Amino acid sequence: MNALSNSGHVSASYVNLLFDWLDHARPDVSQRLPFARPAAGDLNRVNVLQWQAMLDWTYQQLEDPAMPLKLAAHVRPANMGLLGYVASCCNNLGEAFARLQQFENLVYSVNSLQVNFSEDQLLLQWGAERGKPGHWVDSVAIGVLVAFTRHLVAVPVDPLKVQFINAEPGNKEDFRAFFGCDVHFNQQVTEVVWPVTLLDAPLKSADSVMRTMLDQQAQLLLSQVKAGEETIPGLQKALQESISAGLPNLDEVARRLCTSGRSLQRRLQEQGSSFRHELESVRVEMAKSCLNAGNLSLADIANLLAYNDQSAFTHAFKRVTGSSPAKYQQAN
Template sequence: MQGHISGTYVRLLFEWLDEQGMEAEKVLQRPCPELDERVRIPFDDWRAMLERVYRLTNDPVFGLKVGKRITARHLGVLGYVTYSCNTLGEALLRLQRFEDLVHAVNDLHVSFEGELVLLQWGAELGATGQLADQTAQAVLVSYLRQVVGADFNPVYMSFINEKPADIRPYEEFFGCPVHFEAAYTTMAFPAIWLTKPLNKPDPVLRDILDRQAENLLQQLPANDEFITALRQSIHAAIHAATPNLDVVAMRMCCSPRTLQRRLDERGLKFQILLDDARLQLAKRYLSKVSTPLSEVALLLGYAEQSAFNHAFKRWTGVTPKVWREKNAALGATPW
C-alpha cells in the first residue's frame, strides 16, 4: 500500500529488539536507519518488519511494548515541536499538520463527539493492519502521557481491525474500554484536556521548530500523485460550487468512468473524499468567526445553509454553530 514511515520512528523497533537481547539488524535483515526523519521507509517494509518480529516472538501485542518506549527524538522535529507547545490543544494541532513527517499513511481526522475529542484514522489508502495500528496508538498515548502527565487515559479506543482473542492487554495498556471491527481507528478523550498545560513549554523554540517542520513537510514526496491531483480537483470544484464526480473528472482530464475505475482500484469512495474535503474546509472557514454560517455554506457548494448544517452534524456530531462556539471557548486555533 502507499505510504511511508520516518527512520526515526522505525528505530523504535530496532532499539526494542536490542533491549530484548535480539540482534535487531539480523532479525530485520536491514541496517538500523539514521535518526533522521528525512529517511523514509515504505510502509509495506515497516509492516513486513512487524510481521517478522511477530513470527519470531509469537507475541500478538509486542507493538504495545514497542510504543511504550517512545521519546521525542523518535518523532524528530514533530516530537520536539509538540514538546515545546503551551497546551495539549496546541500540540495536537501540530500533530495534525505535521503527521506526515513521521507516519504518512492514512490522514488524521479530528472532531468532537459531545464533550469528547476524537482522533480518527480511516483506511483511505488501505488498512494498515493490527500490528502497525497497535504500535501507532501505543506511541501516541505513551507520548501524550509524557507531555501532559502519566494520568492521561483515553475514554475509549477503537480499532478497525478484527477483534483479537484477548483484549485485556489493550485495556490494561490504554486504561479504557477498547473496541474492534470499528469504522475508524479512534482515540477519544475529554475535550477539557486540550487546555492542559504541557510540562516544558517553550514558545520561542516552538516557533523555530514550526518553521523547520514546515520546510521538511514540503520536501516529502506525495504518497500517490493521483490522490494528490484528485484532492486538488475536488477542492477546486467545491470553490466553483460544482462538487460532483463529472466535474472533478473533467478537471482531471479524464472521463467519469475512468475516474470511477481508478477510485475503485484504490478502494476509495468519491463521496467520502468529498465529505472529507468539505469538512476540512468547513473547519478552516468556521475558525474565522466573522464569516456568517450562510456564507460558509455557499463556500462549500451548498445551496442552502440547512443542508450544510445537516452534513456538518453528520460528520462531527454537532452543528457548525456549536462547533465554532466550542473552539472559541477553548481559546486555541480551531481544528
C-alpha cells in the same frame, strides 16, 4: 494483512523505535534483524510495506501478541522526529495535538488524521482511504500516540475509548490494560477519544534540543527587554510562541499581546517597523539556533518555523543574513 499503496510511509525516526526497543528488551533478537537500521531524520522515510514486514518478522521471532503495545510503550520524543521536538515546545496538549495534525505526514503518513469534537469529547479518527495497514501497524501507531501523549503531559490521563478498524485479536485484555479504557475492534474507523478538557493540560518540561534552544532565546529576549531594545514589550516572546505553535500571523501575535491586529500594525508603523520585518527577524534568530544545534535538517527547520516549504525558508534566511542556511551552518 491488506497491502497499502506505495504512497504510505513512516519516518525513519519512528521506525528506529523498533530497533531501540529490541536493543533494550531482546538484544538476542535485535542481533538477528535482517533489516538495516534507517538513518534518523524526518525526510528519510520507510515504506509502510517495509514497516509491515519488519513488524511481521519481529512477531514471528517473539510470538508475543502484546508485542505492538510493548514496543509503543518504549517511545521517546526522539522517535517522533520533528514532531517530538515541536510538541516539547508547546504550552499545552491542545497545541501539541494541533502540531500533530500539521506534521503527521512527516512522522506517519498512512491514512489521514481527522480531528472532531462531540460535546465534551475530542475524537482523533483515521479511516481507510489508502487501505488497511493491518493489526500490527495500526496497534503500534495508536499505542505510540497514547504513550507519547502520556509522556508529554504532567498528569497522565487515559483515553475514554479506543477503537480499531481491524478484527479483534485474541489478547483483547492486553489492549484494555495498556490503554486503560474500553477497546473495540471491527469498527468503521480507527479512533482515540479523549476528554476535551485534556487540551488545556500543561506539558511537563522536556529535556530536548528545542526546549534548550527556546530557553536560551528566552534569556536573550529578557536581556533585550532590560536593555530597552524591544520595539513593543512582549512582542518577540509573542512572535516566538506563535511560531512554535505554527501560527505566525498578525492576528495570533496580537491576541497574545492582548490587542488587535490593526493596533499592533499601527504601533509598529509608528516605530518605523512592520510585522513582516519583526516576524522575519525572530524566525531567522530561531533558525540560527537550530542550525547551530545541528540536530535538524533544513526541511525540519522550515517546517518548525512554519514556512510553506524549504525554499521559502532559504530565501528568507538569505534575505536577512546574506547567506544561505547551508553556508551559515558550515561557517559556524
